[in-house]
Amino acid sequence: MTASTPEAAGGGAAVSTHLLRMRGISKSFLGVRVLHGVDLDLRAGEVHALVGENGAGKSTLMKILAGVHQADSGTVELDGAAVAFEHPLQAQQARVSTVFQEFNLLPDRTVAENVFLGREPRTRGMVDARRMNADTAQLLADLGLTWLTPQAPVRSLSVAGQQIVEIVKALSYDARIISMDEPTAALADEEVDLLYRLIARLRERGVAILYVSHRLKEIFDLCDRVTVLKDGALVDTVDTATLRPDELVRMMVGRPISSFFPDKLPGTAPGDVRLRVTGGGNDQLDGIDLEVRAGEITCLAGLQGSGRTEIAHALFGIARFTRGTVQVDGRTVRLRSPRQAVRTGLALVTEDRKAEGLALNQSVAANARLVLDAVDPRRAAARARRIPGLLSSLDLVARGPDQEVRFLSGGNQQKVVLAKWLATEPSVIVLDEPTRGIDVGAKHRVYTLMRELAADGVAILMVSSELPEVIGMADRVIVLRDGRIAGELPGGTTEEAVMALATGQVPGGPMS
Amino acid sequence: MSTTVDTATAMPSRRRRLGTTELVYMALLGVVVIGAVIVAISGGNLLSTANTVEMLSRSSLLGFVALGQTFVILCRSLDLSVGYVMALSSLIGATTMAGDPARIPLGIAAVVLVAGGIGLANGLIIAVLKVNPFITTLGMGLIIKGYLDTRYKGPAGAVPEAFRQFGYTRIGFVPLSAAVMLLAMAVGIAYLRTSRTGYHMYAVGGSEDVARLSGIRTGRVMITAHVLCSIAAGVAGLLIAARFGTGSALVYSSGYELDSIAAVVLGGTFLMGGRGGVAGTLAGVLILAELDTVFNVLQVDPFFKEVLRGVVIIAAVAIYARRQVERRATRARFGGDGDDGGTGPGRAPDRPPDSTAGGADGDQVVAGHGGDR
Numbered sequence: 056m057t058a059s060t061p062e063a064a065g066g067g068a069a070v071s072t073h074l075l076r077m078r079g080i081s082k083s084f085l086g087v088r089v090l091h092g093v094d095l096d097l098r099a100g101e102v103h104a105l106v107g108e109n110g111a112g113k114s115t116l117m118k119i120l121a122g123v124h125q126a127d128s129g130t131v132e133l134d135g136a137a138v139a140f141e142h143p144l145q146a147q148q149a150r151v152s153t154v155f156q157e158f159n160l161l162p163d164r165t166v167a168e169n170v171f172l173g174r175e176p177r178t179r180g181m182v183d184a185r186r187m188n189a190d191t192a193q194l195l196a197d198l199g200l201t202w203l204t205p206q207a208p209v210r211s212l213s214v215a216g217q218q219i220v221e222i223v224k225a226l227s228y229d230a231r232i233i234s235m236d237e238p239t240a241a242l243a244d245e246e247v248d249l250l251y252r253l254i255a256r257l258r259e260r261g262v263a264i265l266y267v268s269h270r271l272k273e274i275f276d277l278c279d280r281v282t283v284l285k286d287g288a289l290v291d292t293v294d295t296a297t298l299r300p301d302e303l304v305r306m307m308v309g310r311p312i313s314s315f316f317p318d319k320l321p322g323t324a325p326g327d328v329r330l331r332v333t334g335g336g337n338d339q340l341d342g343i344d345l346e347v348r349a350g351e352i353t354c355l356a357g358l359q360g361s362g363r364t365e366i367a368h369a370l371f372g373i374a375r376f377t378r379g380t381v382q383v384d385g386r387t388v389r390l391r392s393p394r395q396a397v398r399t400g401l402a403l404v405t406e407d408r409k410a411e412g413l414a415l416n417q418s419v420a421a422n423a424r425l426v427l428d429a430v431d432p433r434r435a436a437a438r439a440r441r442i443p444g445l446l447s448s449l450d451l452v453a454r455g456p457d458q459e460v461r462f463l464s465g466g467n468q469q470k471v472v473l474a475k476w477l478a479t480e481p482s483v484i485v486l487d488e489p490t491r492g493i494d495v496g497a498k499h500r501v502y503t504l505m506r507e508l509a510a511d512g513v514a515i516l517m518v519s520s521e522l523p524e525v526i527g528m529a530d531r532v533i534v535l536r537d538g539r540i541a542g543e544l545p546g547g548t549t550e551e552a553v554m555a556l557a558t559g560q561v562p563g564g565p566m567s
Numbered sequence: 568m569s570t571t572v573d574t575a576t577a578m579p580s581r582r583r584r585l586g587t588t589e590l591v592y593m594a595l596l597g598v599v600v601i602g603a604v605i606v607a608i609s610g611g612n613l614l615s616t617a618n619t620v621e622m623l624s625r626s627s628l629l630g631f632v633a634l635g636q637t638f639v640i641l642c643r644s645l646d647l648s649v650g651y652v653m654a655l656s657s658l659i660g661a662t663t664m665a666g667d668p669a670r671i672p673l674g675i676a677a678v679v680l681v682a683g684g685i686g687l688a689n690g691l692i693i694a695v696l697k698v699n700p701f702i703t704t705l706g707m708g709l710i711i712k713g714y715l716d717t718r719y720k721g722p723a724g725a726v727p728e729a730f731r732q733f734g735y736t737r738i739g740f741v742p743l744s745a746a747v748m749l750l751a752m753a754v755g756i757a758y759l760r761t762s763r764t765g766y767h768m769y770a771v772g773g774s775e776d777v778a779r780l781s782g783i784r785t786g787r788v789m790i791t792a793h794v795l796c797s798i799a800a801g802v803a804g805l806l807i808a809a810r811f812g813t814g815s816a817l818v819y820s821s822g823y824e825l826d827s828i829a830a831v832v833l834g835g836t837f838l839m840g841g842r843g844g845v846a847g848t849l850a851g852v853l854i855l856a857e858l859d860t861v862f863n864v865l866q867v868d869p870f871f872k873e874v875l876r877g878v879v880i881i882a883a884v885a886i887y888a889r890r891q892v893e894r895r896a897t898r899a900r901f902g903g904d905g906d907d908g909g910t911g912p913g914r915a916p917d918r919p920p921d922s923t924a925g926g927a928d929g930d931q932v933v934a935g936h937g938g939d940r
Contacts, residue, residue, distance in 0.1 A: 144782050164769060168766065
């Protein structure tokens with residue numbers, strides 16, 4: 056595929072070079088700048104990758120284009136005319152569609168009903184289901200998707216099928232621009248091929264595609280150009296034809312590793328194996344072998360959907376292992392529920408603090424006691440005496456123990472979650488994205504806490520999607536890819552090495 | 568096992584599962600057959616004209632209420648005020664008609680107007696003020712109850728003989744009221760299947776966000792559903808007036824709000840909205856009416872009767888919930904579960920899986936392991 060003259064691909068329809076021109080887009084949330092002065096151009100018939108680390112501002116930029124967020128400053132021009140979308144529907148009507156990671160579909164309705172939702176065709180005042188199905192069948196046939204039936208309920212489709220329904224829905228608005236947020240994150244390999252073919256067809260029709268992905272292989276397979284963001288700013292936009300994968304990785308991560316991460320405390324040394332998984336697997340994971348030692352920080356790294364959180368959940372008995380064995384302190388255990396996991400000496404700081412970590416409308420004190428009260432009520436009172444000390448040692452800023460946690464900042468909420476788990480005196484603590492969405496000061500406190508715990512001989516398993524954090528904190532990095540362990544790296548490894556394993560891409564070498 | 572992607576993704580499911588509505592009608596058939604056998608053993612005939620007429624006239628009252636309730640439940644709302652709307656409507660109908668056949672249309676219009684107004688108020692409070700539907704309609708019910716208790720100390724009004732036919736006339740073995748109810752059900756089915764608003768009720772109940780992002784004015788849909796629900800309850804009130812010959816405030820203590828919700832849920836409409844329909848509700852109503860008839864013929868203790876009804880409703884919903892869990896789409900990346908012979912390349916499962924994960928039997932593409940069966 057020659058990307059040099061993408062204008063020609065649109066069948067000569069698009070004369071202007073740029074379908075979309077975003078200039079100087081800035082956006083702040085609660086005083087934190089997430090985008091500053093970003094430019095982005097899309098040409099008709101091109102697939103344009105948008106890449107960057109987590110927190111680089113990709114999603115925000117995409118949501119501004121989709122009308123979900125409004126830019127604080129900067130301009131958006133569509134076909135030379137300035138536009139400002141206040142609502143996703145306006146963007147859709149301007150033929151700019153977005154396929155988000157969470158599907159916007161009604162699982163109980165059919166493909167056709169979803170595609171034409173809100174615009175059902177009518178004859179004589181009545182919804183014309185036949186026409187709706189026929190129109191959907193036509194849209195599907197145009198894309199070569201004749202195997203998908205308009206009458207099938209969306210629930211019965213695979214994830215790829217649902218993704219396709221989203222894309223078809225976008226096309227039914229005659230979309231000129233479709234942005235896709237990590238479209239392959241939830242797809243199996245064969246399904247990815249399907250998406251590739253669909254994207255190729257869209258490109259032939261002159262649709263511009265903004266493709267957000269972490270997977271380097273896809274970017275080089277699919278995309279004509281790539282725009283790299285870092286820390287909310289534009290790094291560069293380059294043709295993929297003239298770019299090497301390792302160069303792209305460097306553009307994405309190339310930042311000086313700061314001394315932001317505290318050093319190991321003196322006397323910290325790896326001790327006995329606290330947690331050992333042998334051949335663990337379930338329908339998301341396979342062949343998981345890992346050891347976590349006392350006093351050691353082991354990191355699980357990998358792309359979105361690679362199985363990091365799934366391992367944490369399996370260990371904690373949420374979506375448990377159906378194969379393999381788990382040993383805690385040398386004893387084989389069957390972890391069938393979170394309750395059992397807690398009693399075995401495990402703790403899990405979940406990824407989604409608000410939904411899974413806290414009872415938001417309860418007090419700091421009540422939240423901090425939650426696990427103690429639930430799992431071992433008789434000793435809870437005695438063990439809860441530690442909690443005030445724990446909270447103050449974590450530098451919690453709150454009006455008092457009676458304050459409802461929903462009024463705390465993200466960082467302070469996270470400290471309450473940590474105190475809740477530390478109160479159980481776990482021997483193995485699993486931290487799933489422990490610093491997500493918290494401010495720098497709180498991050499630093501979490502890191503020093505991890506060092507302190509390690510010095511006390513607690514075994515720490517950290518799941519993180521932020522590579523600097525992985526590099527800066529881990530004694531060992533286990534990299535996952537597609538539900539399997541792709542490899543293990545020692546502490547102090549490079550972000551490039553982790554990315555290479557996570558994406559299946561040998562740095563500088565030929566593409567697999 | 569080298570299926571191509573297209574076919575693998577295309578197959579919605581290898582075995583076509585029975586739809587919930589079909590299941591409900593099979594359950595209805597089952598209730599009739601089992602009921603008939605039990606009644607026959609005790610020397611009666613469930614399918615006799617008298618018993619059939621009784622069953623159908625029982626069903627008509629609940630049918631109207633449940634029909635309206637279906638709309639609001641589909642929108643992920645519910646209406647606890649229907650019993651009070653029925654009572655109020657019977658009184659308004661009877662007092663407006665005041666025994667004069669010429670005033671029948673006026674009485675019907677008054678009921679539709681008042682009931683529709685109550686529905687409008689419910690809908691507005693829920694859609695605009697964002698008050699929880701449970702609280703809204705509970706409060707509305709209490710307001711109506713207060714009005715009824717202070718204003719009417721007993722039966723009031725008189726229904727002209729002509730209108731009483733609505734309560735008593737039969738066409739063959741089908742009571743007129745049941746025929747009207749069945750007609751209303753048919754209209755309800757058509758409404759959900761052919762009107763945009765009907766389509767949008769499913770959308771609002773399925774996910775209000777998705778509906779709104781698709782350009783649906785969700786508030787209007789919610790209000791429409793509540794207006795229809797209250798009017799349906801108003802019609803049920805008129806039917807009561809026709810049967811009693813007068814309006815009665817005491818109808819509200821008959822528990823129609825909960826019975827109607829039970830009938831809707833029994834009919835396979837998801838209490839959390841977005842799935843189901845009027846056809847199922849009709850079956851739900853008929854099942855409850857047939858059960859009552861059987862209990863009556865057998866002269867079952869009234870308290871025990873309630874117990875049995877409760878058991879039937881819970882059992883039915885438990886079955887739906889179970890189907891729900893099985894159908895939930897999970898994407899299995901590794902197909903080893905439930906597949907005792909197969910081994911993944913390189914690593915064998917240590918023990919047979921103890922879960923019944925949907926990986927092997929369902930509609931999922933099994934990735935990663937090819938050709939090792």
